[in-house]
Amino acid sequence: MIKKLIVPLVGLFVLGGLAAYIYALSTNKIVFGYNLGYQPTQPLPFSHKKHVGQYKVDCKFCHTGVDSTRHASVPSLNVCMKCHSVVKAVDEQGNPSPHIEKLTQAYYDNKPIEWEKVHLLPDHVKFNHAPHVIAGKNCNECHGPIEGMEEVYQWSSLSMGFCVNCHRKPENNAPVNCSTCHY
Ligand code: HEC
Ligand code: HEC
Ligand code: HEC
Ligand code: HEC
Ligand code: HEC
Structure with missing residues (x-):
């Protein structure tokens, strides 16, 4: 009798644990361990504060492709x-x-x-700049106040919760099924 129950019980625990874990991820309850604030040392002191904040050079002048491709080229x-x-x-x-x-x-x-890379998502995540920029999302919503940064750092957590919270907002009409963002 007990033996017959063990397999389904263990199964239930595993499934329950997994569901709780995915719930926690998707609601931003697990946010530790991300590269929040990551700021590698660059080979040259290039300043966004100077070029963008002071001299008003447009992001797209340097980051071509950000409105048409996956990557925002450096x-x-x-x-x-x-x-x-x-x-x-x-x-x-x-x-x-x-x-x-x-x-x-x-x-x-x-x-x-x-240049040292600042932002890097794990391999299992799909991300594409183009649909975000076309939908009118501002660079600042994900990268923060770049125009004031002497050196770029990772301003947002880039956690699953960070992505999903925005996709869930009714005005965004963005997909939230797993295969949108995962291979
Ligand atoms: C639209 C014009 C423009 C572009 C494009 C541009 N810069 Fe500049 N940059 C400037 C100006 C103007 C200054 C300020 C010059 C001064 O302070 O006399 C400057 C200053 C700098 C400085 C500081 C120099 C110092 O010692 O004070 C560095 C480093 C620099 N730029 C690197 C770059 C790099 C790397 C790129 C390409 C990714 C780049 N710039 C693209 C206009 C530009
Ligand atoms: C919806 C969030 C979001 C918006 C909006 C956004 N980015 Fe990004 N950006 C990211 C993420 C996530 C990465 C890391 C991508 C990766 O690792 O594949 C990234 C990476 C980058 C990189 C590094 C090169 C690359 O593509 O991996 C640059 C440069 C960049 N973004 C510039 C911009 C500029 C300029 C804008 C506005 C025109 C912008 N981003 C808007 C989320 C965003
Ligand atoms: C004059 C050229 C120039 C302009 C204008 C410019 N950038 Fe950059 N950007 C660079 C260079 C060079 C790097 C790589 C060195 C670094 O990280 O500082 C970079 C790096 C970045 C990164 C980090 C990429 C990574 O490795 O993850 C982001 C995000 C970014 N830029 C966003 C922006 C945004 C947003 C704007 C407009 C508000 C902008 N940039 C305007 C030249 C530029
Ligand atoms: C500021 C709000 C916002 C954030 C943050 C955000 N997204 Fe989006 N995302 C959108 C919107 C809006 C769309 C476009 C919906 C449309 O018009 O199709 C979109 C579309 C996408 C698409 C394309 C879906 C398709 O149509 O193929 C992918 C993939 C995606 N997002 C992944 C991500 C990932 C991964 C992150 C986190 C690193 C993220 N997004 C963060 C708002 C956001
Ligand atoms: C809007 C984009 C988006 C959607 C939709 C999404 N994810 Fe994610 N997911 C991410 C990002 C970004 C990461 C990497 C950061 C992290 O671990 O939180 C991630 C990470 C994960 C991880 C790995 C966590 C780890 O520790 O490595 C799992 C498991 C996961 N997602 C499951 C799911 C499942 C199941 C769904 C559907 C219910 C889903 N995701 C939907 C963006 C998304």
């Missing part, structure tokens, strides 16, 4: 040199910036700058 040196072939950023003594010299050298040596 700009190549060609894009930087559109300005920095002229803008040398001299100091008070008239010395050109060592960072711009490094950039120019890398450009002529055809050696890309190896």
